[in-house]
Ligand SMILES: *[C@@H]1O[C@H](CO)[C@@H](O)[C@H](O)[C@H]1NC(C)=O
């Protein structure tokens with residue numbers, strides 16, 4: 215009797231475990247399958263067809279419709295904090311080499327301060343490299359109306375001390391990132407239209423500004439009149455995310471096709487002056503219905519006939535490593551170690567540590583791993 219009961223129990227457990235395993239596999243497989251399949255479809259589309267003509271008709275707004283995208287003139291969202299003379303009074307600013315927008319949020323005082331003291335220090339860049347860089351932080355308003363006025367008071371104080379905030383009257387939320395993108399290009403067009411290059415960066419990335427500047431100077435030297443220049447970490451043949459739980463979910467109503475045009479990760483990319491103007495024109499014509507800012511930028515650029523170029527040194531998440539400091543341009547996901555990284559990057563002792571034979575071999579391996587993945 216006892217024996218039979220034990221066998222039953224054992225069978226039940228086994229059956230149950232099999233069921234659990236099967237269920238897990240089924241659920242994960244569906245996800246995995248969906249994921250792999252949509253990437254394959256998208257990539258195939260991108261490499262075989264690579265025609266995104268549908269974008270033009272789908273996103274275009276008729277010129278005589280009263281759809282107003284140009285917010286900087288106060289038509290859509292009012293500018294609450296502005297510095298019209300940041301690039302030189304009267305909109306000259308002939309000498310601005312790089313206009314660097316940092317996408318920030320009202321609450322992120324600490325990262326802004328860290329950036330001012332490290333890679334975003336205009337004075338340092340001028341004294342070391344003799345280039346004019348203008349760094350401005352772009353933000354909306356605190357989405358929480360209960361604390362908005364308090365946060366706003368702090369922002370005004372911060373701006374009084376540093377004079378580098380640009381704020382527009384939209385809720386600073388993930389779903390309003392496209393509004394922030396448009397603000398950057400509109401601000402460029404109105405207040406800094408002669409900047410040679412424009413960069414857009416998140417406030418949690420590390421930008422090796424000296425390397426970036428040297429790289430851009432090389433681009434200028436090798437190419438008379440830099441045009442159609444758009445560089446960053448390129449996403450090529452990415453499919454829209456159709457999982458409703460995802461932050462990046464895009465419904466079939468908004469974007470029914472299987473593939474996005476190529477775009478650079480919004481965390482950090484650089485465009486030349488002419489591309490900035492083209493993107494600005496596109497923001498006036500197109501319906502900003504996609505809230506993922508870098509995808510929307512890709513759509514704008516595609517319609518204007520601009521495509522991005524890859525640069526392996528616009529790295530991904532947390533890939534900063536001493537072996538790569540010589541060439542690194544951006545690295546994502548730095549909130550706490552901005553100062554430490556800045557100090558080591560500028561420290562010659564770090565470079566002399568990697569001079570021996572074994573160190574060179576080691577670094578070559580590390581570089582391969584970091585740059586290929
Ligand atoms: C920026 O760099 C200059 C020159 O190196 C330095 O004097 C200044 O203190 C730095 N500013 C900040 C905010 O750290």
Ligand SMILES: *[C@@H]1O[C@H](CO)[C@@H](O)[C@H](O)[C@H]1NC(C)=O
Nearest residue numbers: 383384385386387388389390
């Ligand atoms: C974007 O900002 C506007 C203006 O503040 C606000 O009405 C809207 O709800 C925001 N949208 C999202 C999705 O947060």
